[in-house]
Amino acid sequence: MPDLLTRxxxxxxxxxxxxxxxxxxxxxxxxxxxxxxxxxHICAACFPGKVSFFRYDWKQAGTWNLAFxxxxxxxxxxxxxxxxxxxxxxxxxxxxxxxxLGVHDLSGLVPREAFSWAALATPRGIVMVxxxxxxxxxxxxxxxxxxxxxxxxxxxxxxxxxxxAVIGFFVGGWVATFVVxxxxx
Amino acid sequence: MMAAAVAPELQARTGPRxxxxxxxxxxxxxxxxxxxxxxxxxFRIQEMFRFQSFHMYGVIGSAWAVAATSVALIxxxxxxxxxxxxxxxxxxxxGTGRRYWIGGTVFGLGWALTGAxxxxxVALIGSGATVFVVAVLAAVAGTWLYGVxxxxxxx
Numbered sequence: 001m002p003d004l005l006t007r008x009x010x011x012x013x014x015x016x017x018x019x020x021x022x023x024x025x026x027x028x029x030x031x032x033x034x035x036x037x038x039x040x041h042i043c044a045a046c047f048p049g050k051v052s053f054f055r056y057d058w059k060q061a062g063t064w065n066l067a068f069x070x071x072x073x074x075x076x077x078x079x080x081x082x083x084x085x086x087x088x089x090x091x092x093x094x095x096x097x098x099x100x101l102g103v104h105d106l107s108g109l110v111p112r113e114a115f116s117w118a119a120l121a122t123p124r125g126i127v128m129v130x131x132x133x134x135x136x137x138x139x140x141x142x143x144x145x146x147x148x149x150x151x152x153x154x155x156x157x158x159x160x161x162x163x164x165a166v167i168g169f170f171v172g173g174w175v176a177t178f179v180v181x182x183x184x185x
Numbered sequence: 186m187m188a189a190a191v192a193p194e195l196q197a198r199t200g201p202r203x204x205x206x207x208x209x210x211x212x213x214x215x216x217x218x219x220x221x222x223x224x225x226x227x228f229r230i231q232e233m234f235r236f237q238s239f240h241m242y243g244v245i246g247s248a249w250a251v252a253a254t255s256v257a258l259i260x261x262x263x264x265x266x267x268x269x270x271x272x273x274x275x276x277x278x279x280g281t282g283r284r285y286w287i288g289g290t291v292f293g294l295g296w297a298l299t300g301a302x303x304x305x306x307v308a309l310i311g312s313g314a315t316v317f318v319v320a321v322l323a324a325v326a327g328t329w330l331y332g333v334x335x336x337x338x339x340x
Contacts (some may be wrong), residue, residue: 009241014222017214018244019251024211026259029204030266033252035304046325053332067205069307075282076311082221088228091238093308098231098259109220110227110314111302117316125316132298133306133320137327139292140303143285144193144277146292147302151245154277156252161277161285168289169296170234176297177234183270 008089014055022153031064034149036140038069048117053141102185111166114184143168179180204268216308225308227300234297284340295327 004013025031040054041062048054055126087107090098095106103111112119140146143165145154151169154162201253239263243337258264259272266272277284296302299320301309306324309317331338 004331009218009222009242011222012247014218014224015247016251017218018222018224019248019255021211022252022320023255023259025208025262026256026272026274027266028207028211028290029268030270030272031208031244035302035307036328039303040332041323043329043332047329049333051329051332051335053335054329061232063205063303064208067209071209071214072216072219072304072307073212075218076220076225076308077216077313078213078311079217079220079308080312082217083266084267087218088223088226091232093237094228094235094302095233097235097237098228100246106228109223109225109312112307115314115316117226117298120316122307128298129316129320130323132295133323134327134330135291135295136299136301136306136323137295137329138331139288139290139295139327140324141288141328141331143288143292147245147296148304150289152248152252153256153274155249157274157276158253159277161279161282163283164279164282164285165289165292167298168286169293172290172293172295173230173234173297174293175290176294177231179300180294 018148019152019156021148022156029064032149033153034145035065035069035072036137036146036149038065039137040141041066060083127180127184139172215304216311219305219308220312225301225305225312230297230300280340284338295324303320 015163025033044054044056044058044062045081088109090106103113105112106140114124116125120129136146142158143150143161145165147169150165155166174177219225223239224244229238229241232238256274264272297304301317301320303324306317306321310321
């Protein structure tokens, strides 16, 4: 048990806990697990303009989910403070592949060469942080869900739309990994 | 005008104020799990897209298995939510499917570049990688542009 606090969690601990979010939210208040709806709620709350996609009662529809988002922020803080190991136990092939790509620092949760304030001023940082973030927001809104909404709750309900979306996730991820990333390092 | 824009799953009413605290606590659990199981790690996402480790497939697969079993049980036992509401999962309209192909692929590009889907983007800020504030703001901008272009995009 103390091991669970000081070491990273294996997939068979993390995965089922994430899966339990689905029945947890349904049982609590008939809510569908889907994190990216928050991006829409933030737009609806802050700058709805005359855009019909953002003209709805975001407080009624999204307060619960925004509370969940604030919790996730705090959870990230707690999780990283309890995480004792500095580096991810990556597979040897991935270490070799990333080194060959030009990622030199494999320590920490994310590569500093791309995800730091200093790197943000470089083309690499702009593409990986700003363009990447933008595509996440545009794509999840277009597809009507992200990993939680489609890959987990949508597929758990055997929805065809979610299966197609998840295939799309992998097509896009594969292109970014093998076509775009080599241009950036 | 308003009714046309709101997806059914967004229309469910938010419960009383105390319940918001419970959602907040569930969010904390979610953030801790994402971080401790390294789902927030760009490195792990690279491993996944390169098909070089079982870790992320194990996480997503077991999450799916637990969620699917629970949803099936909830349906079969006709369990009600604590609010007394009947639990109804709104089906996602498939239509031509184009929004799922295109939107899914666009999101996948962003997922591999940032190494994070929306939940992890937020958890990463909490973990201390504060530059992800910029990624979240960019994601909000992306969602906003989608909202503006929506009438002109294939769905």
